[in-house]
Amino acid sequence: MSRVYNFSAGPAVLPEEVLQEAAAEMMDYRGTGMSVMEMSHRSKAFDDIIKEAEQDLRDLLHIPDNYKVLFLQGGASQQFAAIPMNLMKNGVADYIITGQWAKKAYQEAQKYGKAVAVASSEDETFSYIPDCSDLPIDEDADYVYICENNTIYGTKFKTLPNTKGKILVSDVSSCFLAEPHDVEKYGILYGGVQKNIGPAGVVISIIREDLITDDVNPATPTMLKFKTQADKDSLYNTPPCYAIYICGKVFKWLKKMGGLEVMAAKNEEKAKILYDFLDQSKMFRGTVRKEDRSVMNVPFVTGDKDLDAKFVAEAAKAGLVNLKGHRSVGGMRASIYNAMPKEGVEKLVSFMKEFEEANA
């Protein structure tokens, strides 16, 4: 067996311990004589799996009782529609555009009401987070929407926007469980799990209960209505059972690691190794404003496309894979999620040093 250091933005690296446990349980999950893949979602064994997963997530995030946890399908992208359909009562929502995912959410919301871009960093290729301390929030806005960590551009909101009392909805796909989140500050916090939690196929949405109502856009598909899912504890129809099972294992792993404060410190430490190198390198440089840097996704460039391509190819040969930047930014991007060990980042940096010397 030979494992690589996988810097993919998503689907992404998972903890080896989790993969090994899942492998050990593949043929016979705890005496049931079957894999979780083969199991009814109405079985006692799966009921225990999903309930335990929810409880562990609640423990990790200290989720208050007045918030529901939903395990959904359709990816984060489907929530771009579900959120306005469920929340637009006045038909107005304010969007802060800090990257492609926020922009897609904004464009989708326009189908269901008046979506207003109250701030944007598109003027500088989304390389910073705009000042959100005093935005022209609409008096009628049903919510204010952000993408908290911009997976493609590598920026992160270090302070949440001043929503002037409006509900905050946040896409946390690529920073979910990277640090503690103060759940009470949000109306909804949601994300696809395939970035920092588990395998593709699940979206976790943490929703304040008063936002789960029958008063939704009448065109809302049954499946996209939060209340449908909440009333049935995410078992309205067949959920992505196996992916939820793996997420549950990741929650246990996070608890064992010491919880989200510990993960935050580890993530800061890992990111610092890479950023410190970038800041002194003569060949490589980071692409975003320093104070807005993400600790999860680190884009960097040499300024020379051919050299970038050479770097990505040679890194892959050295077992450091998926370092090619997003097609809209170019260059490189190292995604260093929770499950990326510190040794992976150290190996990347020493490879960058060697490459810089060899190609100076």
Ligand SMILES: *Cc1c(COP(=O)(O)O)cnc(C)c1O
């Ligand atoms: C990947 C990503 C998405 C899209 O996720 P899908 O599950 O593929 O729809 C949305 N938002 C952010 C921040 C992402 O990183």
